[in-house]
């Protein structure tokens with residue numbers, strides 16, 4: 001396959017509500033993003049994945065859309081959206097929109113019309129069923145946001161299906177009229193010159209509700225190929241599907257270019273590893289490097305010949321990378337850099353979630369009243385009612401709750417972290433006076449400048465883009481090491497992901513009388529031979545001398 005721009009790209013994810021508030025109403029907006037494009041150009045990213053900015057009653061912070069072709073008033077206007085696309089483009093940055101078509105808002109005209117009458121031409125855009133024999137929900141399927149996945153509509157005496165909140169009714173993708181309407185909307189945005197789509201819970205659109213099949217339904221890949229032909233074909237754009245159900249083999253089906261579906265998917269195996277089998281994300285399990293490396297190597301191998309990986313530690317639904325996989329205290333900076341180095345050295349497209357580039361940590365709010373996320377608040381209420389203790393639930397929320405990623409971006413040490421003139425919609429991280437963008441830009445050794453160098457390196461080192469991946473030290477509990485080779489060039493990526501000094505015998509593949517250091521955040525290694533001593537969270541990428 002001819003190399004695609006997005007294979008060598010680094011994508012920056014923006015959660016608009018929390019990025020930058022330009023008009024002082026406590027909520028981030030498009031003007032705030034436009035004002036920070038120079039910052040992102042300095043960082044060196046090639047694309048922005050923009051979480052939803054569409055018209056929405058904000059029941060789920062925009063993932064509940066009431067008009068796909070208009071902008072939420074609190075975020076700005078369509079004109080500002082076009083300015084963002086143009087101004088980002090002038091800086092070589094493409095805008096990747098969030099496509100949320102598993103469901104709409106219950107305020108979307110399609111649903112308002114559908115609910116108004118059984119004869120509505122939009123009734124079949126949604127999934128309606130008769131009550132169960134006891135007059136209750138048709139079955140016991142659950143919503144991800146707690147409670148039943150069925151909501152009763154007294155007017156029609158029927159239930160509608162919603163895998164997320166009851167204000168996010170699922171679209172019925174068995175209805176071709178839904179396909180046409182969504183394809184028309186996608187082409188409307190693509191014709192505006194966007195760089196592609198991130199596709200929300202796209203593995204759920206092939207659901208067969210009556211068979212209780214939600215993820216990875218039998219028609220899913222057919223729907224994606226149809227969508228590709230109707231919208232993406234012939235356009236040099238990127239598509240990344242959010243697929244919680246994906247396996248390495250499944251990812252190959254999604255991203256093998258010969259199948260003409262997607263460019264890549266987000267898989268979450270490395271995330272759910274730290275979740276409790278019974279209690280899920282609400283009981284956090286420690287991060288185990290060996291298990292993590294096993295997952296990474298399986299995905300790297302599965303997509304080596306065809307398909308493509310996405311690479312990420314965090315996003316707007318996940319805790320901060322340093323808090324989850326690194327060290328929030330003494331080694332916050334070193335662990336942030338080490339996590340970045342070992343992730344960006346892999347084969348795939350790296351994603352940087354806003355704030356990750358300055359090493360932000362989870363906020364650890366004291367009270368449940370400080371949290372805003374619908375999933376967190378719903379599950380808090382539901383699990384406490386089911387007997388879970390407040391302490392245990394708060395521990396789960398502090399470890400894995402989605403608001404961990406949604407605190408306002410701290411631009412400087414001024415009030416509200418320089419996010420905006422008014423008190424933000426959610427409290428800032430308590431440490432914004434120390435950990436903020438202004439401080440990071442001013443410090444050449446900061447996490448920010450490490451990310452800038454790392455992103456630059458990917459542009460200069462084709463072996464980091466297309467090089468083969470070869471894992472090393474699979475069973476080592478603290479060190480993550482692997483080779484990337486392209487042509488005669490051999491790069492080694494080595495990282496100690498522990499707060500301890502580690503010493504180990506070098507694997508033969510790493511023996512190199514002299515090395516060319518490409519990036520390191522402790523002293524640059526000059527050679528690799530015999531034994532290797534690594535300081536806490538030390539990591540580097542070096543070019544090995546050609547084999548004798």
Ligand code: TEU
Pocket residue numbers: 060063064100144164200201242244281316317375402
């Ligand atoms: O997320 C899908 C999803 O299932 C996660 O939101 C959820 O948190 C899960 O339990 C993992 O923790 C997508 C969007 O990323 C999310 O923000 C939306 O809330 C959701 O879909 C509905 O659109």
Ligand code: CA
Pocket residue numbers: 020021022023024025026027028029074
């Ligand atoms: Ca605002």
